[in-house]
Amino acid sequence: MKINNLSFKYEKNGDQILNNFQLEVNKQETICFVGPSGSGKSTVLRLIAGLEVPLSGEIFIAGRTVVNDQVFIPPEKRKVGMVFQDYALFPHLNVAENISFGLGKISKIDKSRKVNEMLDLINLNGFANRYPHQLSGGQQQRIALARTLAPNPRLLLLDEPFSNLDESLRDEIRKELKNIIKQIGITTILVSHDQADADFMADRKIFIYS
């Protein structure tokens, strides 16, 4: 994953959030963005995912240009997985349907196999038929992770994965998340406010200043 000279602002005459931002992430590496609130950490993730369009600059993912002056690959074609800060689990779908949401057109059997595999991975077997509102915060987060990983993305983005969890859960979830990431060997970018989180999770920390 590589970012070249990325510049961005939200509104036509708003403040420039990013100015010639550079970044390179190696395969299977986990990096963490740290920096003050409002510095643009989430914005970088949104640009990588294709949810925003940069003013200028280029982004490459797995050797493919996903955005530059001529090209714009829409988010659904980027194979970038993103776990949202408040998880954004679809409330009208149960856990199994949430996890299989991004799987595309495959047979029912393959689908349920994949769902079970993911539930195994996150240690939530037996929750397939629950609805998101019947889950605790920690469980919701793990389902969101499973949903994101199910379609085998090439890059995993996590925006403040621990901010909605209370202290007691944090340690455990942190370990589990790190395990899962290493187990699959996926390239990961995460954002965190917390230095301890960053130190624990990341191979490398990137500071972003406003």
Add this chain to the structure above:
Amino acid sequence: MQLSDKLKKQSIGWLLISSLIIILLLIPNINILLNLFTDTSENWQHIKKYLLMDYIKNSLILIISTGLLTALIGTLLAWLIAAYEFPGRAFLSWALLLPLAIPPYIGAYTYAGLFSYTGPFQVLLRKRFGLVVNQQYFDFMTMRGAIFIYTIFLFPYVYLLAKSFLAKQSASLVEISCLLGKSATSIFFKVILPVSRGIIVAGASLVMLEVLNDYGVVKYFGIPTFSTAIFKTWFGMGDLTSAVRLAAIAMGVIFILLYLEKLLRGGRQYSYSTSQIRPLKRKKLTGGSKYFATMFSFSIFGLGFIIPVGQLLYWSYLSDGSKWGNLLEYSTGSILTGLLAATLVIIAAIIVANTVRINSGILSNLFARITMLGYSIPGAVIAVGILVFLLQVDQFISWLMQPFAIEINMFLTTSLVMLFFAYLIRFLGIGFNAVNSGYQKIGTKFFEASRTLGKSVTATFFKVDLPMIKPAVLSGFLLVFIEVMKELPLTLILRPFNFNTLATRAFEYAADEMIYRAADLSLILIFCCTIAILLVNQLRKGREDASEN
């Protein structure tokens, strides 16, 4: 960010269809404005010299008095229901919406009949008490009568908006004022009225637009306003240019009105930060004030629903039965029209709302505003615009077909297409607002999550957005259905020959003094609208409960 980049990010299909809908919506209105620059007829000079001032004056008196009265009554009731506990409150809370089920023109002929010389009220006075009253005081068919009718049947617009605003937003303000030792009255005037000014103005301007749109009441009472004048110049005198010119002036009045509304609202947002929302705790009323609250609310409900419905039932009983065949024909026709039009409108509304949501920016803002245009402009005015436009299209079609020796004359202008087109223009705003509020409630995160999971804008719409905004879509559908069922001026002008709805037939019977006949039709109409209103209310409650969890 260049436009082409923006488009790459979004789905261009949605934008194209929405633009098409918006353009269709604008054309008839632009048509009217363009006609301002054409030559006028002699007739116009006459209208301008002798009648125009009257139209403007009457319209203004009606909208301003009704606007003020509904604002007052609506807010007062909303405050009572939202802030106090008293006998009958739970029932009144939804019952006070029901006057909306009665189209004002039906209310008008019901009340006029009730108080006429041969009506039940005066008969009772004469027979029982030997009283013969001065007819002047009991003549309902006056300006005062019209204001009464509009107020009593339209105040729920203000009531509904103000009630949900107060119930959700005012808790902390009221608590603080109580702590500061303010009395209930001073809280109402010093705190409640000022903070809810924006929402009251919004409700009252809906009422005012409805009044300006109305044709039935003023026609029945013989009060010349823009609506009746457009009808008269067009059908009575066959003078389309003057009708168009009147329509254009009415539009001018509306733009001034909307501008004033904006000023009055004072750029105030409806809602405070969402994190602080806490429902208002209701206070138990005791002693005299308890009975006053109950009596006051019940008498408004009585005037706005029980009395007119009772009178209609009585007439229906006296009428020894209409022909069932006719009733069935008009009812199914009306209901089908309502359902079909509501479907059409809500589909268009969903398309535009979805586009507006995914393309934030100037264009989207503009689209959102334009959808409300149709609702702001009186039916009679829209009708003129549409007819002029479709006549041109029809001429174009015949001209196109000429070389093939196919004769298609007046294809559009004699078919139901015209009427449905008109409904779309007039009610798109209602559908749009409902759908849009659904979208605002769910935000963009589910949309974005779905996109990163590999679903396109359209796939996301069907798999995520639509299921999640279903309640909002359903309420929008029902609201449009109610409006179409009640609609009169557009339908009267644009319907094909021999096409009738409950509304048009009831109005015609009433205008021909065949009130007994009108009663049955009116009751069916009111019944359908009541059901729809109750369903909408149920949906609202469901959504509010859901969002509190």
